[in-house]
Every structure is written in C-alpha cells, then in structure tokens.
Amino acid sequence: MPPYKCKLCVSGEATGVATRPGTGLAEVETIVVTGAGRIHPLVAAGKELVLGPELDTYEVGEEIPAERTRYQSRPGVHLSSPCYDPFSGSVFVRLENAVGRLTADNTLSVVAGCRLESGEVDGLGVDARLTDPAYICSNGRGLLYTLGGAKLDRIAHLQLPESWRAGASPDAPVAANALAGAGEERVKVTTLPYRAASRICGLAYHPSAGPDGDLIIATRTALYRLPLNPDGSPAAPAPLLLAGREGEWGDEDGRGEEARFCGLWGCVVNGDGAVIVADNYADETQEESQEEDDEEAVVAITWRTAVRRVAPDGTVTTLGSGAGPLTPAGSAMGLKGTFGRPFILPSGHLCLGASRDSAIRLLDVGLKPCPLLCPAPKARAPCGSLHADMGALLDAQPDGTADLTLVVGDRRFPVHRAILIARSDYFQQRLQGGFADGAAAELSLPDVDPADAFALVLRWLYTGAVDIPSALAPAVAELADRLLLPELCSDAQVVVLSGVSAETVVGSLLWAERLGGSFAPLLAELKEWLVEHYDEVADCAEPSLERLLAANRRLALGLMAGLSSRSAKRRRTA
Template identity: 45%
Template sequence: MVYLLRCQIPTVERPAGVVSRPVLEDDDQRAEGRPPRARIQTLVTTPDGHVLELSGSAARDGLRLGPSVELRASAPSEIWDPCYDSFSSSIFANDRAAVIRITDDNAVANVAGRPDEAGEADGEGPAARFVDPLCFSTDHQGHVYFVAGLRICQATLPGEWRAVPGEPSLAAAPNGPQLRVRTIHIEPVEIWALTYLPARPAAPAAGPGPAAGPGGAGAGSSSGGGGAGGSRANSAGGAAGAAASSSPGGCLVYATRTALYRLQLPTPATAAAEAEAAAAAPGAAAAAAPGAAPGAAPGAAAGEPGAAAVAARAADNGPVPPGPPVVSLLAGSQDEEGVLDGPGRHARFRRIQGLAADVDGAIYVADYNTISVTTSVRRVAPDGMVTTLASGLEGACQRPALLPNGYLALCERDPPSLLVLDLGLKPPPLLPNPPAARAGPPRRTLHADMGALLDAQPDGTADLTLVVGDRRFPVHRAILSARCDYFRQRLAPEGFADGAAAELSLPDADPAAFELLLRFIYIGAVDIPPALAPAVAELADRLLLPELCSDAQAVVLSGVSADTVVGLMLWAERLGGPFARLLTELREWAVLNYEGVRREAGSSLKRLAESPDLMMQLLDGMSTRAKRGRTG
C-alpha cells in the first residue's frame, strides 16, 4: 500500500488557479549596485478577482494561506488559470473574455480582448476576441498560449516587454506596442487543459540527406495561422511519441475530456528561415496579416513596415509558427472513457480536469471520476505511458499546479480549498540557473570510443570492406558479427561461401542509409534525417536490426504530411510484417486529416487505386469517424 502525505487548506472563496513567481527584494542592495536577491512567491487566485499569498511553498515545513495581495491600476472581476512568464516577468490570466497581465508591482492591465465583449477573432491587443480564454501556459521566450473554446491561441509578446534581469517588470505604456494573438489550432471538440513542454536538446544530424524515400517523407510542419486546423499523427504509445517529445521546437500538450494530444511547435531555425523567405517575397506583408492564409507569421499586419518586421520580431521573440501544426495522440482515447493505466493509446481517462508539467517533461493529470465522485492524479510520461499516483481523492479536484517545494496543489470547489499532495515532484525552475562550474576533461565512454574508431577508417585496423553502391566502407568483422544478426550469419565460417572474403557487396542498398545503419551498429544510436528515414527503416529490416527499424519508422511517422501520406501508406503496405503497425498509424492519420490531404494533395489520392484493400480501409475509417461525429 502506498501512503501519501496530504493536507487540505480551506479557502474563503473557490480557488481558480495557483501560480508561483520570483519576487525581487533588497532595494538597499540594488542601490549599492549589487544584484537584488529574489524569493519565490506562490499566489492563489479566485473567481472574484482576489489574489492570496500561499506562504511556505518554497520549503517543506508547512503551508499557510496569507492575506490578500493588493492589485493596482485595474480591478479584475475574475482571475482564472494564471501562469508566470519569465520573458516579461509577468503573470497572465483570464478576466472573463479578456487576457490580463499582472506585473511585478501588481499592476493589472487588459492586454488582449475586452472583458465584456466575447467573440472569436485574432488580432492585436483589444481587437482580439475570445470566449473565456483559459489554461494559460508559456514558452518563456515571448509567447503565451491559452485555450479559447475549441481554439488554441498564441499571444506573441512585444520585444519591449522583455524583462531586464534584476529589475522588476512594469506595466506597458497605454499607447505602446500590443501583444498579437493568433489561432494556431482548432480542435473539433472542447479543450479542457493545456501546458507547454520546452524543447529537448537534439543531436546533430548524422549524415547528409539525399533524396527522400518512398512517399518523399520530410520534416513535419508546425503551427499554422488564421485558425487552421492541424494535421494529426496518431502515434501514441509507440516510438513516434518518444521521437516527437524530443523535438527541438518544444510542444504543447492539450487535453480533451478523455485524451491528451501533443501539438508540435516549430524550431527556431525553421521559424527564422520562414521569416527570411517572407522578407524576400513581394507582398509578403499583406499575406502575413492576422487571419491570413495558413503559414502567415505573427508580427506583420496591415500598417506595419512589411515582412522585414516579421524577421526582426522573429529574432527578438523566438519562433514564428510557419505552417499547419502537427498533432499526435499522446495518451487516452477521444472515443472511449475509463480508468486504465498503460501505454498511450491503451490508457483511458474518465474526465480530465487539468494538466501540470514537471522539469523532465512528465505530465500530471487531474482525472475526475463522475461515477465515484473522486479524483485521481495520474502521470503521463513523455512516451505516453500512464501511471496512477494517487486515487480516491474526494470530490472534483481541478487545475493542478506544481509548487516550488515539489508538492502538487489541486483546486477544490466544494468545500472551497486547496488539496496539497507530497509526491516528490520536480517543478520547472522559476529562476535562472547559476553559472555552471568549469567542467574537467570529458569522461570517456564506450559509444564515443566506438564512434571514433568508425570515424578513423581507414586506419589499418579494419579487416573487411563492404561495397554499397559507389562507396566502400572499411569495417571490423568482430563488431559486425557481435552487433548484427545478418552479419553474424553472413560472416560465419560455415555460412555463406564468400563469408571469408576480404570484400563483400550489399546490392540494392542506399549508401547514405547504410552509413547511418553502420553508425548504429558501432555506437547503438543514430540521428535519422526525415528524408532518409524510409530507406533506413527498409534497410534495417532487411539486415535484421529491429530496433533501428522501429526508430526509423518513428521518424517517418513524425514527418508525415498531406503530400506524403499516400505514398508512405503504399510503401508500408508493400513491406508488410514489421511495418504493419506503421501502416495502421499512417492510415489513422490519413482519416483524421482527409480534408487536408484532399485539399493540398488531391491528385495523390488517385494512387490508392494501386491498392483496393487500402482504399476500402480508408473509406471504412472515414465512415466510422463521421458516425462518431454525428453522435457526439
């Protein structure tokens, strides 16, 4: 039996969110030219527009709900789902139909929309319109994300709002630059929660990327504009889910009632290239206005100096979403509820009431059971694996938040209170990391030494040459035999007649794909460019390397697009066997994104005549999806 430390803190009003922020102190130190110290302050907001301080959240020696924090400049009627943004050193939250900003000096200002004027419109500052903007999150690089009904919106903050380290944030001038809001995704059902996951470091590409393999798979495109719906890759629970979670562009994880999805955001390099292309194109400024065609970048609207401003703002504020978003299922099912742990697509949720992310990219879900009237806290790993950490919590617990001390706080409506659980979590840092100590010489590792041995060829140590196309690869028999079943059989003395030859050929193999496969044999891992992923997957299957085949298939799936999905389905169907699961996921992607495929690559659908069985499976899938849509 697992025992949890928990406490319940009564609140006079129903809590509407919990947020932590660093607060600068020691004005005397600042006056003496020394950097001020900062402490962590945790705040609890209410539906009546009040803010209370929760003291003790930075230590593990007790919590106490203190007095109200006095707000200045404006008195919001409501404050829901606050989040702290380090780029602007501000809190962003909801006040009815508006987005509000609370600066370090507790000044409140409406920065997008108007509290009493609901609607649906992208735009700049007060020109934007929403219905109940909620579930705020931030990338801390100049973008705040939130949910407005079926929409996921991105607010790009002006560069002038960037906080100066060691100085408090101040309210923006009334006539100064405004944040710009654009819809980056529309979901066909209501979105219940949202959180941002930062990028993970990506390994450099392992080699050049020649022409794409079957279907021409390329890198998946990301966030779109003008409210365009996104492409959805249904890849939960498999290697594709893990691959997507480590993308260098960061991602949003959002929840419908019973499922979690990952919406991939663009890399900074992709965004910068898009802005450069926009700056070079005639008439780009007009095309980039809010609500323009998908692919329009935020930051260039009518009346601005043109697309050069887009590039400038991209450099100042980070990524600019360049195309339609790619969405993948992380865990759960949109069509079936329940309470079941396990790998992504096999897990089930009852009613998701909020998300919170830790420093390692795990998601903590408040899952309300309407039958037992209890709440469970469930952990979703970056690969989609779902584990229940706590269950049987009485009532409907919502809006989970990680406190600086590692506790998890949940908002309860009846009775009004905060439920706090000690789960030993690791919250994302609020303060900059101190400078790292100077590192000593790097530690030698086996895979690094094996990689160096491969890179040193030819150095006289190789005892075999493999000829692949027009390239020759000096290799070591013992390593190939130990690491690859195909070569263990091929090089065995009692095996093939040419097993003892000094030179062997691999006919019909792509040299670039084999170079990556060879690196995988030597060091156990390789970064696969999307353009080479189909060729690597096919060659890995042929040479009996199932782990590499699975990794390459994950890259194929993460890069699927409207232009490539038909070719990839036909390719996967032809290969069969280990590619059956990939075919299923590609087929599900095509069903979910059929309208986009028909609109952007309609001529490719004619190729389905090559496989009547595949065509019938797609028609069956679309029919089933249409029936579910009619029945809710």
C-alpha cells in the same frame, strides 16, 4: 489515494496557482488566485503552508495617460488561470473574456481581448476578441497560449511586444510608442489553424519535448502534443496523440492508446519531463434500499479524482494507487471530489483546485517543478539555408564585404554594420544614436571580456543560434545582458544552471546576486539547488560556505532560513 498533505481554505473558489521570482530574501513567491478577484501569497508558517493576507493589487485603465488605481474585485468578474512568463517577468491571468498582465509590483491591466465581450477575432491588444481564455501557458520566450473559440475547441497564440522583455533598456527605441498604442507595443492575438475533436480541458508548454518545445493539449479523454516552430506556430499539421483515445472513457493505465481517461481537468509538466494530469471519474457503489418492500439495490455515485503521470513515451501510471491500474474495486483510492487545475509548488507538492469549493488540496507524490527559466532551445540549423549562409558569411571574414571592425582586447572582428543594427538594440543605439564614433570604420569595445565570449555573441547575432560551453556561459550571460540581448542572456543562464556543482554553486550565487536584474530567476534556482544539495556542498566545499557568509551575510541568512524549512520538512516525513 495519493499521500494527502493538507487542505487550505480560500475566500472564494481557488481558480489557479502560480510561482514567480520573489523579492528581498524570498527566493520565489507562490500566489493563489480566486474567482472573486483576490490574490493571496502562499507562505510558510512554522511547519505548515498557509494563505497570507490578500495582496494589495492595482489596476491600470485604458485611457492615455493611464492611471494606476487600487484594484477592486467585482461581482461576476472571474479571475483565473495564472501563469508566470519569464520573458516579461509578469504573471498573466484570465479576466472573464480577456487576458490580463500582473506585473511584479502587482499592477493588473487588460492586454488582450475585452472582459465583457466574447468572440473569436484575431488582432492587437483590446481590439482582439477571446472567449473564456483559460489554461494560459507560456513558452518563456514571448509567446503565450490559451483556450479560444466559441466552442472552446481552439487555441489562441499571443505574441508579447518585444519591449516587454524583462530587463530591456527603457531607452530602447521600441519603447517610444508605448503610450501611443503602436502595434508593436500591443499583444498580437492569432488563432492557431487547429480545431480539437472536443472541448479542450487543459494546456501546458513542454520546454524539452522537441527542438522548440511542444504544446500539451488535453481533452476529456485524450492527451496530445503539438510540436512548435521557433515562432510558436505549429510544426505539424495536427497534434500527435500522446495517450488515451478520443471519446472512449476508462481508467486503465498503459501506453499510448492502451490507456484510458475519464475526465481530464488540467495538465502540468513535471521537472522530469512527464505530464501530470487530474482525472475525474464516477465511483459507483451499490447500497441496499431503505424501503422495506424494495429489494433492489440503490446505486450511489461519488465523484473522485485520480492523479496520473504520463511519461514522454505516452505511458500512463496512476500515482498513489499502489497496485497499478485503477480497478472498479480500487478506484476508491482516488481523492474524493472533483479536482483539477494541477500545479507543482516549488516544494514539489501537487496543488489541486476544486470545482465550487473554497479550498485547495496539497498532495505529496514526489514531483519536481520545472525551473522558472525555460531551457534554451537546442542549437541547430533551421529549415532552409539562412542560418548556414549567415554563419558562412561570418566565417569568411575578412572577405572585403565588412564595413566595420570591432576591437575587443587584442582581437579584431570584421563585421557588417547593417546586421548589427538590425539584430541588436545596443549596436543600433551605438551606431545610429549620434555617438561620436558611430560613423567610424573601427569601434572599440573596451569593457567586453573575454574575446572568446564575444565571438559566441557575434555568432548568435548572425545566425540566431550558438552552442555555449559551460566555461564561457557566465561571461556570455553577462555580456549578453550588457549588450541588451535578453534571449541570449537567458540561454546562457540555463547553461550555467545545468553545469552547477557543489564546488561552483557559491561562486555562481555571488555572481548572480551581484548582477541582479534579469539574473533574479537564475539566483532563485541557484538558492534552491544549494539548499537541496547542502550536505554535499558542506562535505566537498566547506570553505566556499565560509566565503559566502563573509561576502554576503544577507544572502547567507536567507539560505539558512531555507535550510531550516527543509530540515523541518524532513522531520515531518521521517
């Protein structure tokens, strides 16, 4: 069986686990949700992981103005499927037949559907109707996917309001109608034009499978991938088979249709791009009858769970089996019991919840979680000519069509006022918000530096895509944050993270710590990187560690705590 880590008892059925950015010295916080409506942090206690005290959670009613009160768990209210969304900085959960939003201050509110009324009705916010919206997943860019349909064979697409972007300016124009319940301030629920061949048993967003990611869809016996468009809609008429075969049970490893599954229950994307699934199967053994005159054998059925890895090419491998494919004789190596809802902890341990069991299991099978920051989409020209035409318009300047000149340092950028107003809240406020120079033909941006970084920002404003060189990524990220462009800021942060090294990690840490706010997820990833590669940093860039201690003692002490935890883990596995 897979290497067993430990068993954690929970008050009520454990219905999901999620990781979100931490507060204070904590890099990240992992929370465990129970069906009874309780939320507990998963914390380190010496060498072990334990459940911390139940978090103080609040809820917001639907009245206007909304009142924030202490959340009370209610009999029959099922809380499950937590999913962290980097776009909004919130965790989204299933609340019976509704989707709820848990903000960073642990305030819970219904944002789509109705708790007590099921259905399949597209619409805005609480006017929409959902049925058992489980397996919530996020693309990190304002889109959620969840189970839908009366037969649980449909997928609902949830578009989050633009004003929910993490780090968005509270003075942005879109925030004005929040209490009035304007359409742009509510979640838009749309059912995808796809019906699965059987009940859907798991969903996961794969950020690096295609240009705009794939949606991984699990049924009981097959795993599919659905390519997505930039707006989150399907880029293919139907999902593509990744592994297994619909309606055919088995436990064979192999590639694509050669592999077989028995009973998938949940899926999660590993940091290497593979998909990890929990596969439930019945292990039959023959026992002699206890009756003296009965010579027939009695068949005893024991339910077990196998952890299986599905590579990007569809190759299925059972983890921890040792001998490769599970055979009837070797199937007993699975974890005894029915487990599902797989989740990869920041430590790399696989977390599994059990059906009707008040405990979760942790397995050490050598996994790596995906970063909290979703990778930036590959810069490319979308279908059609809009991207290319807008880029050509920018490249043609000055051609007499520009009606505004932006001055950055010693460089001048002829631009089109209408495009900037439509694409940027910052320029909308600056050019239409009553500023003295809003109507001027020339606008100076004295605090913008360097000009090369602004040129990349300008190209992104015109075309919606830009290749960001590693050397300019920090400047682009900081500039995008100041200009209220959170999506570009996130893309640039991913470039920063992908180019980090032993020589640069301390500088990047201090930079991200100084900026704070929307750079908190990047800071958490940089801390994790330094802890993981500490020996390399100490060998190649020891002076940078001394600089870290001198510049930010609190940050350095937090990293030391992470190093101590890592050392303890290594001693346990040695």
